[in-house]
Amino acid sequence: MAIRVIVQEEPFDFGAEAEGFAAGRTDMGAVVTFTGVVRDVSGTLETMEIEHYPGMTQKALEKIAAEAEARWDLGEVLVIHRYGRMGPGERIMMVATASKHRGHAFEAAEYLMDYLKSRAPFWKKESGAAGTSWVAAKDEDEDALSRW
Amino acid sequence: MDLLYFAWVRERIGLPKERYETEAATVNDLIEELRDREERYAMAFSDLSALRVALDQELSEFDAPLAGVREVAFFPPMTGG
Numbered sequence: 001m002a003i004r005v006i007v008q009e010e011p012f013d014f015g016a017e018a019e020g021f022a023a024g025r026t027d028m029g030a031v032v033t034f035t036g037v038v039r040d041v042s043g044t045l046e047t048m049e050i051e052h053y054p055g056m057t058q059k060a061l062e063k064i065a066a067e068a069e070a071r072w073d074l075g076e077v078l079v080i081h082r083y084g085r086m087g088p089g090e091r092i093m094m095v096a097t098a099s100k101h102r103g104h105a106f107e108a109a110e111y112l113m114d115y116l117k118s119r120a121p122f123w124k125k126e127s128g129a130a131g132t133s134w135v136a137a138k139d140e141d142e143d144a145l146s147r148w
Numbered sequence: 149m150d151l152l153y154f155a156w157v158r159e160r161i162g163l164p165k166e167r168y169e170t171e172a173a174t175v176n177d178l179i180e181e182l183r184d185r186e187e188r189y190a191m192a193f194s195d196l197s198a199l200r201v202a203l204d205q206e207l208s209e210f211d212a213p214l215a216g217v218r219e220v221a222f223f224p225p226m227t228g229g
Binding site for chain 1: 152154155156202205206207219221223224225226227228229
């Protein structure tokens with residue numbers, strides 16, 4: 001079982017990451033990837049700035065990944081999350097999970113997403129024609145944790 | 149100890165980090181002290197339901213004890229993903 005967690009400012013190569021993930025593993029029948037993209041909700045977004053807590057981010061993500069590993073039968077887990085400034089349509093983050101069976105890979109990927117949305121120390125700030133504002137956490141993001 | 153502020157908490161208080169010596173027993177006690185310091189702290193800490201706290205880089209609760217803690221971080225609910 002291998003967990004890889006990467007926190008970086010620069011863009012990542014989704015194609016290369018997806019291609020290399022669990023490459024050569026012949027015991028994994030299912031690979032799930034999820035990618036989060038900067039969405040222009042209002043049609044006026046120019047940039048999204050993601051702040052994070054450098055000392056805590058890596059540890060928090062590793063803890064979430066380790067928890068997923070303990071709950072599902074996973075062969076590999078990858079989490080990449082960016083910080084800094086990015087534009088609409090840019091990839092913010094990705095998770096990938098590999099398992100013998102698809103059920104575990106899908107569920108673990110959803111679990112990772114639910115937890116890193118509200119338990120990893122990232123904060124989004126949007127700037128555009130409508131001004132600048134911090135993205136508020138949604139109650140449904142917190143509620144999503146209760147199903148696990 | 150070091151106090152760290154992120155996102156709009158950092159903006160309201162006007163700095164990302166400061167050294168602070170305190171005898172406060174819990175996070176709640178520390179917040180009471182900070183509120184009494186200056187208006188900008190009172191504003192930042194006016195609604196605790198909009199705040200989260202981490203002690204030595206682990207998410208924690210407002211009633212948690214501060215004994216031995218070296219780094220306290222205050223920030224709004226997280227919005228990753």
